[in-house]
Amino acid sequence: MGKLINWIKGRYYRLKYRVKSKDDAAFGIVFCDKNNVFYDKLDEISKKIKPCYKTIAQLKEYIVEKYNAKEVQMSKPQLESFKINLNLSFYPKVLHTPQIQMGDKPPKRAEFLKWHKNNKERFEEARKYPIEKLGLVVSSYQFDYMFENGKKAVFQINTEEKTGQCTISTSTDDKLNEAEHKVIRSITCDIDLYKGVTGEDIDTRSPRFLGYASSLMEMDVGDK
Numbered sequence: 001m002g003k004l005i006n007w008i009k010g011r012y013y014r015l016k017y018r019v020k021s022k023d024d025a026a027f028g029i030v031f032c033d034k035n036n037v038f039y040d041k042l043d044e045i046s047k048k049i050k051p052c053y054k055t056i057a058q059l060k061e062y063i064v065e066k067y068n069a070k071e072v073q074m075s076k077p078q079l080e081s082f083k084i085n086l087n088l089s090f091y092p093k094v095l096h097t098p099q100i101q102m103g104d105k106p107p108k109r110a111e112f113l114k115w116h117k118n119n120k121e122r123f124e125e126a127r128k129y130p131i132e133k134l135g136l137v138v139s140s141y142q143f144d145y146m147f148e149n150g151k152k153a154v155f156q157i158n159t160e161e162k163t164g165q166c167t168i169s170t171s172t173d174d175k176l177n178e179a180e181h182k183v184i185r186s187i188t189c190d191i192d193l194y195k196g197v198t199g200e201d202i203d204t205r206s207p208r209f210l211g212y213a214s215s216l217m218e219m220d221v222g223d224k
Contacts, residue, residue, distance in 0.1 A: 041213070051199040053201075063141055072140050094126075142154060151172065151176065155188075
């Protein structure tokens with residue numbers, strides 16, 4: 001508990017509590033000082049950027065043309081994980097367990113454990129809900145990036161058309177150094193920035209906006 005972790009950018013966030021489930025998946029809740037530099041930067045970015053949302057069809061075309069991405073079959077574990085995230089983020093009404101909201105201030109341990117239990121119950125409900133009932137339009141694309149030293153990174157982009165949701169994951173065949181990690185991150189940021197945001201994303205500080213803003217910070221183009 002109390003370990004520092006990265007969420008959007010490590011220097012902005014601090015993990016207050018850390019709990020592991022039986023399958024060793026980490027659950028965390030993050031609290032921020034609303035007066036810190038991260039919120040100032042978000043305000044600055046939100047005033048400068050304009051809506052630039054791209055559809056899933058446009059995103060597919062982009063990664064095919066720029067990265068030579070190929071459509072692949074999503075594995076069952078990947079599809080299940082994708083479905084769970086969609087249920088929790090876009091279809092909360094299919095869950096019977098009400099969500100416990102947390103404030104900005106770090107809770108007492110008993111409050112956190114109550115939140116954690118609630119989180120696990122909702123996660124399990126989302127996992128059990130049949131994907132067929134959602135009528136999802138899911139697709140997955142993959143491309144390789146070869147480093148000069150022969151190392152390879154595999155990018156996988158999973159998308160859903162109805163919600164516009166997109167997730168990016170990367171796997172490598174060898175340990176990467178700092179410079180190689182930077183290359184991986186720059187490609188991920190490029191795709192995140194191309195996805196864009198809507199006016200509503202900007203106004204509500206949605207997860208999509210936070211991802212977009214963090215990519216701007218990461219690429220050091222937030223002031224341009």
